[in-house]
Amino acid sequence: MTxxxxxxxxxxxxxxxxxxxxxxxxxxxxxxxxxxxxLLVHLLRQALQLTGTHSGCDTTSCGACTVLMDGRPVxxxxxxxxxxxxxxxxxxxxxxxxxxLHPIQEGFKEEHGLQCGFCTPGxxxxxxxxxxxxxxxxxxxxxxxxxxxxxxxxxxxxxxxxVLWAAxxxxxxxxxx
Amino acid sequence: xxxxxxxxxxxxxxxRRRVEDNRFIRGKGxxxxxxxxxxxxxxxxLRSPVAHxxxxxxxxxxxxxxxxxxxxxxxxxxxxxxxxWMPTLSYDTQAVLATDKxxxxxxxxxxxIADNPYIARDALDKIVVEYEQLPVIVNPIQAxxxxxxxxxxxxxxxxxxxxxxxEIGDKEATDRAFAEADVxxxxxxxxxxxxxxxxxxxxxIADYDRATGKLTVYMTSQAPHxxxxxxxxxxxxxxxxxxxIAPDLGGGFGNKVPIYPGYVISILASILTERPVKWVxxxxxxxxxxxxxxxxxxxxxxxxxxxxxxxGMRMHTISDxxxxxxxxxxxxxxxxxxHSTFACYxxxxxxxxxxxxxxxxxxxxxxxxxxxxxxxxxxxxxRMMHAAANDLGMDQAEFRxxxxxxxxxxxxxxxxxxxxxxxxxxxxxxxxxxxxxYSTFKQEQEEARKRGKLLGIGISTMTEPLGxxxxxxxxxxxxKMFDSAELRVxxxxxxxxxxxxxxxxxxxxxxxxxxxxxxxxxxxxDIVVEEGDTDTAPFGMGTYASRSTPVAxxxxxxxxxxxxxxxxxxxxxxxxxxxxxxxxxxxxxxVRGNQERGVTIQDCALAAYSNMPDGLEPGLENTSYYDPPxxxxxxxxxxxxxxxxxxxxxxxxxxxxxxxxCGVRINPMIVxxxxxxxxxxAYAMANMQYITFDEEGNCIGANYMDYLLPTSWETPGFELHxxxxxxxxxxxxxxxxGECATVAGPAAFVNAxxxxxxxxxxxxxxxxxxxxxxxxxLQTGRNVSGMPPVLSD
Numbered sequence: 001m002t003x004x005x006x007x008x009x010x011x012x013x014x015x016x017x018x019x020x021x022x023x024x025x026x027x028x029x030x031x032x033x034x035x036x037x038x039l040l041v042h043l044l045r046q047a048l049q050l051t052g053t054h055s056g057c058d059t060t061s062c063g064a065c066t067v068l069m070d071g072r073p074v075x076x077x078x079x080x081x082x083x084x085x086x087x088x089x090x091x092x093x094x095x096x097x098x099x100x101l102h103p104i105q106e107g108f109k110e111e112h113g114l115q116c117g118f119c120t121p122g123x124x125x126x127x128x129x130x131x132x133x134x135x136x137x138x139x140x141x142x143x144x145x146x147x148x149x150x151x152x153x154x155x156x157x158x159x160x161x162x163v164l165w166a167a168x169x170x171x172x173x174x175x176x177x
Numbered sequence: 178x179x180x181x182x183x184x185x186x187x188x189x190x191x192x193r194r195r196v197e198d199n200r201f202i203r204g205k206g207x208x209x210x211x212x213x214x215x216x217x218x219x220x221x222x223l224r225s226p227v228a229h230x231x232x233x234x235x236x237x238x239x240x241x242x243x244x245x246x247x248x249x250x251x252x253x254x255x256x257x258x259x260x261x262w263m264p265t266l267s268y269d270t271q272a273v274l275a276t277d278k279x280x281x282x283x284x285x286x287x288x289x290i291a292d293n294p295y296i297a298r299d300a301l302d303k304i305v306v307e308y309e310q311l312p313v314i315v316n317p318i319q320a321x322x323x324x325x326x327x328x329x330x331x332x333x334x335x336x337x338x339x340x341x342x343x344e345i346g347d348k349e350a351t352d353r354a355f356a357e358a359d360v361x362x363x364x365x366x367x368x369x370x371x372x373x374x375x376x377x378x379x380x381x382i383a384d385y386d387r388a389t390g391k392l393t394v395y396m397t398s399q400a401p402h403x404x405x406x407x408x409x410x411x412x413x414x415x416x417x418x419x420x421x422i423a424p425d426l427g428g429g430f431g432n433k434v435p436i437y438p439g440y441v442i443s444i445l446a447s448i449l450t451e452r453p454v455k456w457v458x459x460x461x462x463x464x465x466x467x468x469x470x471x472x473x474x475x476x477x478x479x480x481x482x483x484x485x486x487x488x489g490m491r492m493h494t495i496s497d498x499x500x501x502x503x504x505x506x507x508x509x510x511x512x513x514x515x516h517s518t519f520a521c522y523x524x525x526x527x528x529x530x531x532x533x534x535x536x537x538x539x540x541x542x543x544x545x546x547x548x549x550x551x552x553x554x555x556x557x558x559x560r561m562m563h564a565a566a567n568d569l570g571m572d573q574a575e576f577r578x579x580x581x582x583x584x585x586x587x588x589x590x591x592x593x594x595x596x597x598x599x600x601x602x603x604x605x606x607x608x609x610x611x612x613x614x615y616s617t618f619k620q621e622q623e624e625a626r627k628r629g630k631l632l633g634i635g636i637s638t639m640t641e642p643l644g645x646x647x648x649x650x651x652x653x654x655x656x657k658m659f660d661s662a663e664l665r666v667x668x669x670x671x672x673x674x675x676x677x678x679x680x681x682x683x684x685x686x687x688x689x690x691x692x693x694x695x696x697x698x699x700x701x702x703d704i705v706v707e708e709g710d711t712d713t714a715p716f717g718m719g720t721y722a723s724r725s726t727p728v729a730x731x732x733x734x735x736x737x738x739x740x741x742x743x744x745x746x747x748x749x750x751x752x753x754x755x756x757x758x759x760x761x762x763x764x765x766x767x768v769r770g771n772q773e774r775g776v777t778i779q780d781c782a783l784a785a786y787s788n789m790p791d792g793l794e795p796g797l798e799n800t801s802y803y804d805p806p807x808x809x810x811x812x813x814x815x816x817x818x819x820x821x822x823x824x825x826x827x828x829x830x831x832x833x834x835x836x837x838x839c840g841v842r843i844n845p846m847i848v849x850x851x852x853x854x855x856x857x858x859a860y861a862m863a864n865m866q867y868i869t870f871d872e873e874g875n876c877i878g879a880n881y882m883d884y885l886l887p888t889s890w891e892t893p894g895f896e897l898h899x900x901x902x903x904x905x906x907x908x909x910x911x912x913x914x915g916e917c918a919t920v921a922g923p924a925a926f927v928n929a930x931x932x933x934x935x936x937x938x939x940x941x942x943x944x945x946x947x948x949x950x951x952x953x954x955l956q957t958g959r960n961v962s963g964m965p966p967v968l969s970d
Contacts (some may be wrong), residue, residue, distance in 0.1 A: 022934060037295065050210035052204015054427065056376045056458040063883030064376050092204030105202040109194055112850050117201030118208065118427030120375045147890040150881070151640030152376055152428050153682045155857035156889040 004166045012149030021085040025050070026094030034081045040074075043081035044091060052121045054090035056150075066122030067091050073129045073148070075122075092121035096126070103169040104128055104162070113162030115153030123149045127163045134172055139164065187701030188763075189909065193845035195687045196706075197680070200460065206425045209395050214453040218381065219245055221297035223287040223304050225279035228537040229326070230308035230314075232286070239303035240289055245296035246681045247450055249304070250288040250442060252276035254449075259330045264443055265410045266403070266434075266653055269340075269502035270332070271540065271579050279308070279540050280328055280500035281875050282870050283465030285438045290446045290454055299732060313874040314338065315965045317497045317534035328500060328535045333952075338535045340502050343511040346633055347592055348526035350363045351480075354489025354526050358480035362565035367943045368553045368962050369474035369867040370497070370538070372884065373465050373545040375681070377427020379467055380457035381440045383447035383844040392447075393420045397438060398709075399433045399679055399718025404652060405711045407436050412444060423709035426727075430679035430858070431545045432468045432682060434505050434721050463796030465879045468504065468849040469538070469868065470545025472497040473553045474964075477561040477624055485579045486573050490519050490527040490555065490592070497536050502543035505721075506549050507651040507658065512541075513550030514642050516593040518558045521602060521812065522580045523641040527592035537874045544920040546858055548643050548722040555639040559924030563931065564940060569590050573636050573928070578603060581638065597640055599902045599917040605836045608898050609849035613816040613835040615701050625908045631821040632831075633784075633910040633933025637925035638815075642808040643913025644727025653718065657804070660724070664693065664740060667799035668786040670779030671703045671727035674736075677854045678716010678729035679709045683915060684847045685725065690824050692909060696737030697744075697778050698764020714738070715800050726843065727904075732803035734908040741801040744781035750853020779855035809904045811839040811910035815856075821933040825925040826952030828930050830860070830893035835922075839914035840907065849897055853917045861924020863930075872966035 018033045025048060032047050036121065044050045051100030056075055065076040068090040095102040104124045107113065114120040123146060130137060130145035137145070142163045143156070151159060179374040182743035194936055197512040200206050210793035223715035235251040252274040255261040262270045275286050277818035287304050291297035312326045318327060320338040320383035329335045355361060379740045392414055398404050402419040409416040426433060426643050439456050446454040458467070473496040496512060498504070506513045519527060520901040533542075542592065545552065582589045588598045611617070618634050620696035648657030661677040708714055717729060741761065749756040752774065767775030812835040821828045834851055842848045858866075865885040868878030878884035903910030930946050931939070939954040942964030950961045 006697040032340075045210075050204070052206075052207075054208070054377070055210065057320055057881045059460065059880050059882055062376055063461075089391070092202075097204055101202070108202050109198040112195065112846050114195075114198060114682075115850060115854065116375070116377070116426060117206045120201050121204045124202070129564070144887040148624040150376060150886055150888060151373065152858070153854045154888070155853035155855075155895065156892045157853050157894055158850060160889065163347065171772070 014035065020080050021082055023084045024088040026090060036080065036082055038081040038083050039077055040079040040081050041076040044076060050091050052091050054118055054121065063122045063126065066125050066149060067127050068129055071132065073126045078171050087133060090125065091138060095124065102167040104167065105172070107162040108168035111158050111162040111165050113154065113159045119151045123151065123159060127166065131167050131170060135167060138169060180443055180762050181698050183695065183763055186694050186698065189691060189841070189843055193354045193687055193691060193701060193844055195684050197686045200317055201546060206289055206376055208427050209382060209397050209586060212384060212395050212424065216451040217455050218290050218292065218828045219294040219297050220446055220454050220456040221289055221292045221294060221301055221563045222285050222442070224302045224466065225275070225282060225286050227279065227308055228282040228313045229280060229311040230925045231278050231311060233307040233309050235287060237287065239917055243296060243303060245292040246289060246667060248290040248301045248446060249300065250274060250446065255445065258330065258445065260411065260445060263504035263581065265501060266436070266505035267502045271438070271501040271503050272552045273441050277331060281537050282876050283462065283539055285442070288442045288446065289449060294665070295854060311536045313872070315536055315538060315870040315872065315874055317495045317536060320536050320852060328537060329827055338533040340498055340533035340535060342513040342530045344529065345516045348528045349525050350492055350526040351489045351528040355478070355480040355491065358488055359483040359831045360481040360559070360568055362481060362559055362568040363477070364564040364941060365476050366560060366698065367939050367963050368473045368539060368556055369868050369944055370869065371470050371862055372544060373398045373430035373432035373468065373470060373536040373543070374464060374884065374886065375428025375430055375432055378458040378460060378463035379433060380441065381443045382453055382455045383798050384453040385442040385447040385451065387451055391418050391420065392444065393422065393442060394440070395422050396425060396435045397425045399426070399427055399429045399681060401679060401709055402677060402716050403656065403719060404436055404655070405775055406656065408444065413439065420712045423679050426681040431543045431547065431721055431902050433681065434467050434543060435503055436536055437467055442668040443952060451966040460665055460881060461818060461879045464868065464884055466539050468543035469541035470498065470543050470547065471553060472541045479561055479565045481569060482564055485569055485576050487522060487524050487580050490524050492529045492590055494516065494531045496531065496533045496542060497538065498533050498542050499536055499538040500535065501540045501541040503540035505544070505653055507653060509657065510549065513544065514548060515550045515554045517551055517595055517642045520553035520597055520642070520715045521582060521596055521638060523582050525584065526594050529593065533657040534586055538870060544722055546855060546916045548601050548641060548645065548916060551641045552652065552920045554639060555920045556924050558639060559637040559928065563928045564654050569936065573607060574615060577636065577638050578606055595642060598807060598905050599899055600606050600640060600746055600810060600812045600838060601902050602638065605812055605900050608900060609814040609816045609834050609836040610898060612820060612898060613832060615816065631823055631933040632930045633819050633821065633931065635817045635925045635927065635929030635932055636815070636930065637921045638813065640810045641917065641919045641920050642810045643723035643811060643916065644805055644809045645722055645724055646805055647807060648804045653904040655719065657806040658718050659731050660717040660728035660801045661800065662729060662736045663715045663800040664736040664903060665722040666740060666782045668783050670699060672699055672780040673705050673707065675714045676729040677715050678720045680720060683720065683725060683851065684844070687729065687844045688847060691890050692730060692733045693737050695909065696734055697741055715873065723915040726911050727907060727913045728803055728805055729968045730911060731805060731908050735803055736799045736801035739801060740797055743797060745777055746793055747781040747784045747789060747875065751780060751784055806906045809840065809907060811912040811914055813835065813917045813921040814902045815921050817925040819929040819933060821930060823953060823955055824956065826948035828951060829944065832896065833893055834896045835900065835918065836898040836900060837917055838902050840902060840912035841906040841910035843911060845958055851915045852897055855894055855916060855918025856922050857887060857892050858919045860892060860926060863923045863926035863946055865947065867945050869967050870965045877967065
């Protein structure tokens with residue numbers, strides 16, 4: 001199936017050389033011509049219309065823009081789109097399947113791990129990276145792993161509970177499998 | 178027929194999982210920056226790098242030359258349309274784009290509208306502004322000096338930097354109480370400037386359609402109807418042609434109540450370009466130029482009898498409002514509800530004198546997670562209580578118990594005239610003391626000290642006024658502070674509810690439906706809740722000051738009850754009996770004496786559209802406006818235990834117990850979430866979170882590397898307890914809660930740290946209690962002030 005637009009291109013400023021980048025986003029290759037200065041967060045949000053990745057502080061401090069690049073959390077407000085060329089990027093939109101939520105998403109809902117929802121996508125992706133390398137973390141390990149993601153609403157206590165809830169469910173699923 | 182189980186249908190008391198989460202956890206929230214309109218342009222704002230200067234010239238010619246630039250705007254562009262200045266929500270004026278002077282670092286000077294934000298930024302760099310710098314004022318003590326430069330020389334009749342004097346209470350009686358006192362306890366301190374700093378910054382998309390004359394603005398606003406009224410006044414557009422839509426908000430905390438220059442500039446930009454114009458602040462712009470909170474100095478005194486009874490209270494506050502008095506306070510109260518201080522204590526007489534000053538800082542004084550200055554009021558109260566107990570040599574808890582309003586004294590008229598109506602203050606104190614292990618603490622503290630460890634315990638108890646109005650006393654720009662709900666029940670018994678409030682994370686979509694479920698027995702899952710669109714929502718004053726549940730929540734209950742009254746008439750028709758012979762149980766009318774024979778609310782809904790009785794208006798909907806008879810008065814008793822490291826000044830929270838009585842809890846899970854979030858902001862302010870200024874007015878804290886917010890690593894855990902005293906006047910007995918923890922929390926932390934170090938003789942360390950300040954106090958035994966200017970490098 002083809003669509004009218006597979007690739008969305010922003011017109012470059014005059015005299016600016018554009019680069020063609022191919023980024024695998026949530027399992028599908030996306031090829032886009034970008035200015036070298038374009039930030040990954042803007043590639044995702046504007047060119048690819050994946051607005052679940054939020055821009056919070058512009059200085060790598062708040063983590064609202066966290067995505068996974070080759071499985072590791074990065075803050076996409078300080079990664080250039082060209083640096084993602086040839087890499088795999090996972091955003092919040094890639095967490096759930098059409099029919100099923102990811103256990104981390106379920107955990108955040110079940111344990112009231114979010115209020116305004118703005119930090120939530122980044123928070124969940126940092127949690128995912130943690131649980132993939134440490135399926136049975138302690139509370140302190142969760143707190144340390146999420147310490148690059150700021151939340152102004154919840155006080156973190158329920159976020160920690162959400163991640164531990166998800167860890168338990170993921171371990172149970174793995175045992176069944 | 179078995180009665181409905183209210184918890185199963187998601188009614189009152191159910192910790193129902195949140196409806197809004199379904200989109201947020203999928204990354205499908207819709208915040209302002211997520212919205213893309215066809216042909217949309219992007220706006221960026223040039224801000225002043227200096228705090229006080231005359232603008233000699235602005236040259237925008239090079240900016241116009243940048244390809245992709247559509248419009249460059251300066252104060253002149255605005256002035257040509259009489260928009261260079263706008264009114265604030267506090268009866269002052271504020272510059273939209275500077276024409277004469279800049280009055281704080283970060284003030285809006287010019288704007289570029291371009292095809293994308295990168296181009297707009299490029300063009301900002303090409304604008305050349307020539308400034309002639311003027312002397313700078315960064316605290317209200319400097320502002321009072323006769324030699325101080327006049328900051329607001331734009332205002333006629335403004336001859337000094339003073340904004341207001343405001344006074345309340347009985348000065349003579351209070352002076353007498355002090356003359357008769359055995360002990361006078363005095364403390365001076367500063368509640369530092371802080372920024373609410375939601376992770377999402379402010380922004381707007383203005384879309385003016387010349388063909389229809391309609392202006393639609395997507396905006397990060399906690400109070401979209403107030404914005405509509407203000408835009409109608411400022412831009413002289415007809416109100417019915419203005420549609421303000423507040424979509425999902427990434428937090429607010431009071432930061433998104435005022436109306437900012439960026440909104441107004443984007444509106445004019447859209448009118449001029451005839452294209453939608455998006456403006457989204459970066460973090461520095463948000464931190465440097467939008468709604469600061471706090472920044473108040475206190476001189477507080479208590480007149481005490483030897484046995485611990487408080488005879489009188491005297492408070493003098495001096496507040497720093499920055500360059501424009503642009504916070505939103507109810508009209509009658511220049512310093513908000515500062516006079517709610519000491520409302521939980523039985524005090525015969527009190528006097529409050531408040532002064533407000535202009536300085537060369539961004540506008541301050543917004544209700545940062547606070548019911549109009551109540552955070553400062555209660556912090557001052559509990560720091561004064563702490564100092565007084567020490568001066569008397571009394572135990573902190575017993576001193577409070579002796580002076581707290583007793584259960585049998587309600588309704589109680591406070592010394593400043595508020596009417597507190599309910600509470601079990603002593604019980605809350607008991608629950609907290611038990612949970613923290615208060616009775617054994619002194620021994621624990623002494624033993625720890627022998628081992629060289631510094632332990633401390635801090636208490637904070639308070640009741641605060643939440644849920645403005647009533648309309649007799651509370652208005653903003655003359656608009657009375659009521660709120661509203663519109664409930665439409667469809668023919669299949671499903672419903673849509675809209676209110677004049679606006680959630681920023683509080684979970685209204687979840688809890689409002691629970692109130693309807695409680696009143697009508699319609700399952701909460703069958704009710705959709707919408708807010709924030711002025712074209713569809715009934716008029717309301719928005720969400721801040723913990724007013725949503727007290728006011729809009731009450732309107733939801735009243736709308737539901739009016740629908741039930743109409744459904745009763747339909748039920749009588751369906752059951753073919755008279756209305757008087759009908760009884761109600763949750764979700765169902767039945768014939769008195771024959772419970773089996775009945776009709777459900779859903780049956781009535783269907784009949785309202787298909788089989789209504791003669792003479793009854795078809796349909797089943799209601800719009801209710803609710804004007805509360807009084808504020809609601811929740812109570813909090815917080816206990817904090819800390820350990821201070823004498824070698825570094827670092828302190829750790831060992832235990833924190835929070836006892837909250839916010840009346841009936843609609844959704845306990847959400848209430849607890851509000852309390853934990855509020856406690857974290859309290860911890861933040863006590864520990865690290867503040868924005869200060871150097872002597873040149875440079876803002877120190879203009880990004881998240883300088884403005885420290887606690888992460889999951891530092892933030893302590895909190896132990897929550899509840900006591901329930903229903904509000905006597907609220908239809909479902911609820912009180913406000915969203916801000917209790919931010920209001921009562923800071924004093925608990927500070928009192929705990931002070932308790933650990935005051936053996937050195939120190940009486941006060943200003944927040945935040947950063948290690949260097951605590952260390953200095955430990956070394957010198959002297960007070961540590963946080964007043965700007967600070968040294969900068």
